[in-house]
Amino acid sequence: MHLLKGQKVEVTKGRNLAKLSLYFGWTARTAAMSIDAAGFILSDQNRCERDEDFIFYGNPYDRNGAVSHSLLESGDKEVIQISLSRLPESAAKIAFSVTIHEGEKHGFSMKDAADLYLRLVNAETGEELYRFEYGLDLSKETAIVAGELYRHNGEWKFNAIGSGFDGGLAALCTNFGLEIEETASEAAATVEEVVLSTIDLRKKIVQYTLTKKKLDHVAARVGIVLDITGSMQTLYKNGTVQEVVERILAVACKFDDNGSLDVWVYDNEFSRLPAVTERDIDQYVSNHILNNKSIHKFGRNNEPPVMEDVIRKYTVEEESEIPVFIIFINDGGVVKPIKKVIIEASIQPIFWQFVGIGESDFEVLKHLDTMEGRVVDNANFIHLNDIAAVSDESLYDQLLNEFPQWIKAAAEKRIIRK
Structure with missing residues (x-):
């Protein structure tokens, strides 16, 4: 009717x-x-x-x-x-x-x-x-x-x-x-308080997604690797990358007891940056990346060195069977030798979630699912042409889509604890 x-x-x-x-x-x-x-x-x-x-x-x-x-x-x-x-x-x-x-x-x-x-x-x-x-x-x-x-x-x-x-x-x-809640000017609130309220909302959305995918009781260490090659300049300067870090921090807060997100940036060189938390998220990209003169910026792509540093951190410096969830942001031009790194890392407790942004064809990343020679399928790729236009609900749903399957496979192979 x-x-x-x-x-x-x-x-x-x-x-x-x-x-x-x-x-x-x-x-x-x-x-x-x-x-x-x-x-x-x-x-x-x-x-x-x-x-x-x-x-x-x-x-x-x-x-x-x-x-x-x-x-x-x-x-x-x-x-x-x-x-x-x-x-x-x-x-x-x-x-x-x-x-x-x-x-x-x-x-x-x-x-x-x-x-x-x-x-x-x-x-x-x-x-x-x-x-x-x-x-x-x-x-x-x-x-x-x-x-x-x-x-x-x-x-x-x-x-x-x-x-x-x-x-x-x-x-x-x-x-x-x-x-x-009153606006910042009405309540004389600090920028920090405003940012925290936004993250709190995103954490609820992440929790909803974790529940839907039966990941409620999974603990994980979370890291983000950010492409800082020349083609990414606009996205850094217009605030898109800052927004991405804020959105991913919500994932780290729900997965990791210490609520911190490990951060790397790379072009043809790489830098491991201070972990970001809710307390220092405001202007993190400006403070720790754009205004950091020690970071090499806007060069060409070279992914293997930063990937090897990620592996080194979690398997040598901070060895643990607790799974690692790495979100790898890239806008194209990935070099083919990443295949060798991913294959060798398939025995490690690390899952690589690649996120392609922009209009590149992402030829290398599109073939991750058919890559042979791995103990378990330890990598996934999603393409988000305009990541800023993707809702938080959709973003978290796509980011966490294949992680549950890897958790199950890695546990069966005793790569991580059940």
Whole structure:
């Protein structure tokens, strides 16, 4: 049944319905725009009584195990699943929203989105109960309340709302009684505090990804190797590399007890840099790379020496069976001798996740999966043409896609502890 804006319908009355899934879909007209769905568990005062009642990718589960949020890889974009019997009596309704991430900051609004819909599905049978298509009457708004599930005479009903909000997610949170952190200028906050709050959000997304890939209990040492050849100059100077380091630091914080990310840079020479933590992430690239005169910069590619130094650090200087997860950022021109290094390193507790950025053909890296002569497959390659346009959820999902298989294979070969 297709719903019209403002229509209210029965959900549980006359049905044997215990679990409900709400599937969200949309089309973003530009790849740089990130759209997110969320749910607000509200009291009879129409407000979230606790921060934990705001369910989204950064907080995917409520405290009662009644509501969960998941990202989807094909078809529908996201789903919020509800176990109706687990909802406490204090939950009078659940409001569902769709927002553009930092829409005002980047100049995006709902006119840049199309084909917005919400499907209500019986989670146990797969039967689609209702479909609500909305948003055609919106333009400059950056957030939408798509609809709400609410109690009525002991049953649950759904209200198809489709109303827009200016101010994005922050405006919605305020509307539902959640306190939003003040801006740095309003609260006289330090830059460090602002950066930490961003990393905290990313750590939640990483944790969600680890849970999805069954890596919750895996400990790992994490390092990042950054290409600093001539073709990377623009990405260093426009802040892209700083942003990459910040995003990868969140992975290190969840994998490693000391919450630090080991860092290397290389062109035809290499440098091992001080590890970065949450406390010194701000301006790390400027302070430790761009303004560091001892680092050779913007030369040509030569990967084997820096890879050998990575191996030396983790297998000689700091020998351990705890696995190592290396994220290797490169924008093309990788030399063929890396194959020999990777093959020889396949007996070591190191997994190499290569990330190609830009428009190079990455001929060498594309053949990692078919490389012969290794004890285990210890390397993977993903290509992200514009890494800045890739959402955190997608980035972490792709980065951690093959690591679980390597963990299993390396444990079977006794390269790492089970």
